[in-house]
Amino acid sequence: MDDMLSGKHALVTGGGTGIGLAIARAFADQGAQVTITGRRQSVLDEVAGDGLFGAAMDVRDETSVCDVIAAAVEARGPIQICVPNAGIAEGRSLHKTDMAFWRDMMATNLDGAFLTIRESLTSMRQTDWGRVIAVSSIAGLRGLPGAPTYAASKHGLIGLIRSLSEDYMGTPYTFNALCPGYVDTPIVDRNQEAIAARTGMSAEAARDVMVKANRHKRLLEVEEVAAAALWLVGPGSQSINGQSIQISGGQTV
Structure with a gap:
């Protein structure tokens, strides 16, 4: 383990599996203490340890997000790396999309990111360094056939990140989005x-x-996405801000 992130507290939602877990492990390997969240405590418990601390949290629920993040800050200090990664990916034609499907997708992929970032910034802004790295998708940069709801949620996430980068321009906090393909x-x-x-x-x-x-x-391998996240928290990343970084094997947009 190296110590590039020693003394830093990172939060990764959806951190018990897949891309989120790969990012969390990459941060922990660099010395960070990483709070990983997800809806199932049992899944988090299976991967906790070695710098990973599991906390059940439903990103769709404002009270859950507020309470869990406050407890994580109390236990491990200010959140200086925030990775809103939790999301669902499901295709459905528009004429088959009911309001329940639409709302659940938006509540998870967009509302959840908004709540996670908002609450993380409360402590991050009390420090002299911070990184927000949202996990969006290539679908956030272009239309995705058969999945208009998913694509809309990921477009919205990129809009949120770009706007926050403008709001905090010139501060020690940066906001970027990773946009992987499949x-x-x-x-x-x-x-x-x-x-x-x-x-x-x-x-x-x-x-x-x-x-x-x-x-x-x-x-793609999950480690390829994690490597991009590590770059954004590493030395020399301070001028990478408001970007939507494609990880898809070539130009797609």
Whole structure:
């Protein structure tokens, strides 16, 4: 373990699995104390330790977010790295989208990020350094066929990050968004099943749809996204601000 982030407290929502866990582990390996959150305490308990501290939190619930973040600050000090990563990814045609589906997507992907950032800034602003790194998606930069609700939520997240970077311009706090393509996580597995069920494709063909959507024709590894997050908290990153960083194997927008 190195010590680039020694003395820093990081918060990663959706930190028990996938991209969030990879980012959390990368930070912990650099000496940070990392609060990881998710809706299921059992999942967090399985990966806690070695600098990771699990706390059940529902990003859709304002009281939950406020209480858990306040407790984390009390236990481990001000949050200086905030990674709103928790999200859901599900496609549904607009004519099949009811209000419940729309609201749940927005509550998780956009409202949850807003609440997480707002509460983290309360303590971050009392320090002399801070980084907010939202996990958006390539879908936040372009339309995604068959998933207008998801794409809208991720577009909104990028708008939030860009506006906050303007609000805090010239301060020691930066705001950026990571925009990965398809990453080899359980979300891809679930999408593979959904595509196959919806189209009648084989599971292999459904997975190939996502593989080919990345410009280099392979799924990303979670560690590739974590490496980008590490760059944004490392030395020399202070002028990277308000950016939507594509991680997709090539130019896509």
